[in-house]
Structures are given as C-alpha cells and as structure tokens.
Amino acid sequence: MTEPKKLFIKTYGCQMNVYDSERMVEAMGAEGYVTTEVAEDADMVLLNTCHIREKASEKLYSDLGRLKPLKAARPDLKIGVAGCVAQAEGAEIQRRMPLVDIVVGPQAYHRLPQLARGTGPQVDTDFPEEDKFDLLPARKARRGPTAFLTVQEGCDKFCAFCVVPYTRGAEVSRPVDRIMTEARDLISRGVREITLLGQNVNAYHGHGPADQGGGDWTLARLIRALAKVDGLDRIRYTTSHPNDMDDDLIAAHGDVPQLMPYLHLPVQSGSDRILKAMNRKHTRDDYFRLVDRIRAARPDILLSSDFIVGFPGETDSDFHDTMDLVRHVTYGAAFSFKYSARPGTPAAEKPDVEAEVADARLQELQALITSQQRAAQLAMVGREVGVLYEKAGRQPGQMVGKSDHLHAVHVDDPDGKVGELVRVRVSGSATNSLSAVRIS
Ligand code: 5AD
Numbered sequence: 001m002t003e004p005k006k007l008f009i010k011t012y013g014c015q016m017n018v019y020d021s022e023r024m025v026e027a028m029g030a031e032g033y034v035t036t037e038v039a040e041d042a043d044m045v046l047l048n049t050c051h052i053r054e055k056a057s058e059k060l061y062s063d064l065g066r067l068k069p070l071k072a073a074r075p076d077l078k079i080g081v082a083g084c085v086a087q088a089e090g091a092e093i094q095r096r097m098p099l100v101d102i103v104v105g106p107q108a109y110h111r112l113p114q115l116a117r118g119t120g121p122q123v124d125t126d127f128p129e130e131d132k133f134d135l136l137p138a139r140k141a142r143r144g145p146t147a148f149l150t151v152q153e154g155c156d157k158f159c160a161f162c163v164v165p166y167t168r169g170a171e172v173s174r175p176v177d178r179i180m181t182e183a184r185d186l187i188s189r190g191v192r193e194i195t196l197l198g199q200n201v202n203a204y205h206g207h208g209p210a211d212q213g214g215g216d217w218t219l220a221r222l223i224r225a226l227a228k229v230d231g232l233d234r235i236r237y238t239t240s241h242p243n244d245m246d247d248d249l250i251a252a253h254g255d256v257p258q259l260m261p262y263l264h265l266p267v268q269s270g271s272d273r274i275l276k277a278m279n280r281k282h283t284r285d286d287y288f289r290l291v292d293r294i295r296a297a298r299p300d301i302l303l304s305s306d307f308i309v310g311f312p313g314e315t316d317s318d319f320h321d322t323m324d325l326v327r328h329v330t331y332g333a334a335f336s337f338k339y340s341a342r343p344g345t346p347a348a349e350k351p352d353v354e355a356e357v358a359d360a361r362l363q364e365l366q367a368l369i370t371s372q373q374r375a376a377q378l379a380m381v382g383r384e385v386g387v388l389y390e391k392a393g394r395q396p397g398q399m400v401g402k403s404d405h406l407h408a409v410h411v412d413d414p415d416g417k418v419g420e421l422v423r424v425r426v427s428g429s430a431t432n433s434l435s436a437v438r439i440s
C-alpha cells in the first residue's frame with residue numbers, strides 16, 4: 001500500500017477561514033490526503049490567508065519566503081494559497097512568489113482537488129455560479145464537541161475601511177435545509193455546540209424549507225429551528241452588524257435557552273462623525289439603545305466589539321467619544337485595531353492619522369478594554385455556569401472548556417470527559433481564564 005499524501009494547512013484570520021480550512025481538509029481527504037502538523041513532511045502546503053489588515057496580508061509573503069528552501073529541496077512539493085489574499089491579489093501572488101503552484105479564492109475552493117491534480121501554475125478566483133457547499137464532501141468525523149457552521153458569506157455594507165465586500169463578494173445566505181442537514185450531521189458526530197458564521201451573520205436571509213412553506217427565513221427563525229434539534233445544547237453566532245439586530249433576534253436572546261449569553265456586536269467607533277465617515281449608517285445613540293434592548297432581553301449577556309483607532313480624520317475628541325462609549329457599554333471582551341489602509345477601499349484615499357498618535361490611542365483603548373475584561377471575569381466568581389469540556393487541561397485531572405459566557409474555564413475533574421456539558425461554580429479568575437468547581 002502506498003503512504004497517504006500529507007497536507008499541511010495554516011489558517012490566518014477569522015473563524016470563517018477556520019471553517020473553510022476544515023472543509024478544504026475534507027475535500028483533500030477525499031483525494032487521499034491526511035493532515036500533518038509538520039510542513040517539512042508535507043506533500044502539499046496550503047496557506048489560508050486573511051486580507052483584513054496589511055499586517056495579516058504581509059504574513060503570507062514572509063511565510064512563503066520561509067518555504068523557499070523546502071520547495072528548492074523538493075520541487076514536487078505543492079504550495080497553495082487560499083483565502084482572501086488569494087482572492088484580492090490572484091495571479092500577482094505567483095508573479096511575486098513563483099514557488100506558489102495554486103491560488104484559490106474563498107468561493108472556488110471546492111475545486112481545490114482539481115487544481116492540485118493539475119500541473120503548472122493554477123489560479124481559480126472565480127465567484128462561480130454553482131454553490132461550493134453543494135459540491136464539497138459531507139462533513140467527516142470530528143473530534144471536538146464544538147463546531148463552526150457557515151450560514152452566510154459576503155457583505156453588502158461597504159464600511160469605508162473594509163476589504164470584505166471585495167474579497168468575499170456580495171451577501172449570500174445558504175438555504176435553511178442545507179444548514180439543518182449539516183447541523184444534524186455534526187450533532188450525530190458528537191457536536192453539542194454550533195457557532196453560526198457569517199461576515200454579516202445577522203443579515204442572514206435564507207430560503208425556508210419547501211415542506212415548511214419556503215419563504216425567507218431570518219437568523220432568529222433559523223436559531224429557533226436549530227434549538228428544536230435534539231442533542232444541540234448550545235448555539236452562538238458571529239459576526240453581527242448593529243443595523244441587522246431585528247426584534248425577533250433580540251427576543252431570541254431572552255427566550256431560546258440554547259442561545260448563549262454572549263454577543264459580538266462590533267461598533268468600530270464611538271464618534272458620530274467617524275461612524276458617518278466609516279459609512280456605518282448608525283449613531284452612537286442608536287448603539288446605546290440597541291444595547292439596552294439586548295440587555296433587557298437577556299440581562300446577564302456579555303457583549304464584545306471590534307474597534308478601529310486612527311481612522312482617517314480621527315481627532316482627539318473623536319477618540320475620547322470612543323473611550324466614553326466603551327465606559328458606557330462595558331464589554332466582557334473586545335478587539336481593537338489600528339486602522340490599516342486597504343487597497344481599493346474608499347478610506348484608503350484619505351490621509352492617515354500620525355502613527356504615534358494612533359499607537360498611543362490603541363494602547364489607551366486596550367488598557368480600558370483589558371480592565372473591563374478582568375472586571376467581567378471577576379464578576380463571574382461565585383456564580384454557577386455551564387461549561388462544555390473541550391479537552392483535558394495541562395494539570396492532571398483537569399478539564400478545560402468554555403462557559404456559557406465564552407470564558408475559558410479550568411475545572412478539576414478527574415472523571416470529566418470531553419463533550420460533557422457540566423454545571424460548575426466559578427472559584428477564581430486568572431489573566432485569561434476562570435477556575436471552577438464542578439457541581440453536577
Ligand atoms: N484596518 C483596521 N481594522 C480593520 N478591520 C476591518 N478592516 C480594517 C482596517 N482596514 C477590523 C474591524 C472589523 C474586524 C474584523 O477587523 O474592526 O470588525
């Protein structure tokens with residue numbers, strides 16, 4: 001018997017890329033490839049890239065540089081670039097880095113096996129008519145109890161700083177029946193928690209199943225249907241736009257027990273002037289009112305957000321408004337980034353804020369966010385929460401999993417098993433995790 005071929009895959013960027021990487025591994029699995037953690041052992045190296053900020057993009061080129069000696073020693077090694085840099089820079093990647101054999105965009109990766117069989121440079125950055133999800137192999141056996149499930153791709157919002165509408169294309173929602181089939185399949189393989197993914201997931205509008213009258217389903221309706229599936233204990237979704245939080249979705253946070261009390265709701269800035277320049281189409285007051293409604297539905301929900309500092313034209317006073325918004329909302333966690341001009345986006349035409357000023361603002365904002373994150377963790381101490389065990393911890397007899405509120409939790413539980421959903425009482429808070437004692 002011949003040895004199976006080995007695939008090394010590295011994933012950059014968001015959770016949608018993590019999902020896409022899994023599906024590419026499965027697609028190559030059907031071709032006889034198994035994965036390896038060691039690039040040196042691989043027959044194919046695949047880099048699934050992110051284009052959101054310049055730094056993320058540049059990582060691709062430095063990683064490709066590091067692969068040069070490997071490719072020189074083994075010219076038959078296939079090197080592939082997938083994801084959003086592949087989409088945005090296409091054949092340009094092969095011009096800059098001739099060692100790259102395959103360039104495949106996020107909408108064309110069902111054709112990866114075919115590209116891998118080809119000889120010579122292969123590029124596929126189409127937005128094909130066919131739906132890649134219909135052509136990918138069914139989900140394979142999984143080890144973990146949690147899974148991502150992409151329900152929506154692309155974005156029609158065109159925030160002035162963002163490349164997503166260009167790299168991932170227009171908003172497309174998968175039909176409800178396909179999502180339900182994939183969810184049931186995952187659950188039958190031991191998954192108990194599903195995170196529904198989309199660049200703008202709460203803008204989801206998918207065809208309803210024919211036997212339920214078809215029509216147009218919202219994310220809330222999809223969540224309510226998933227909550228009825230036996231064996232699915234937890235539902236999350238990300239990433240959301242404030243303007244797409246409809247009444248039913250907010251209500252679902254109050255009345256669907258499986259929908260976990262954590263919501264990533266990026267606001268980007270606290271300044272009305274900057275929100276307008278960013279083309280966000282909402283004000284800071286709109287956001288405050290929305291947060292109030294969400295908290296009225298689910299008082300213990302933890303909120304998180306993304307922030308950009310140093311957007312072109314951002315003054316001290318604008319930044320002050322962002323700090324003020326963060327103090328007002330109080331987040332459980334948040335991500336903050338220094339603005340990075342992206343080619344082809346409207347904001348890239350405008351002059352940048354001085355780098356030192358943007359750096360100082362980023363530090364100040366991150367310090368505030370860190371203090372809020374610590375406070376949110378401390379407030380959990382003494383509380384009873386659910387934890388889904390994902391793996392054994394570093395200490396003997398310890399299990400690690402996520403709480404309902406998405407905190408990493410360490411539990412001393414020598415009898416604990418991966419995939420168990422247990423009740424715990426939180427006993428302590430460390431830098432980035434909680435410790436807890438099992439009570440059921
Ligand atoms: N510069 C900095 N941050 C960006 N993001 C998106 N585009 C840019 C950019 N050009 C951030 C936003 C978004 C998150 C995924 O990345 O905050 O919500």
Ligand code: SF4
Pocket residue numbers: 155156157158159162163164165199200241
């Ligand atoms: Fe980018 Fe804005 Fe769309 Fe989010 S909503 S993907 S930030 S354009």
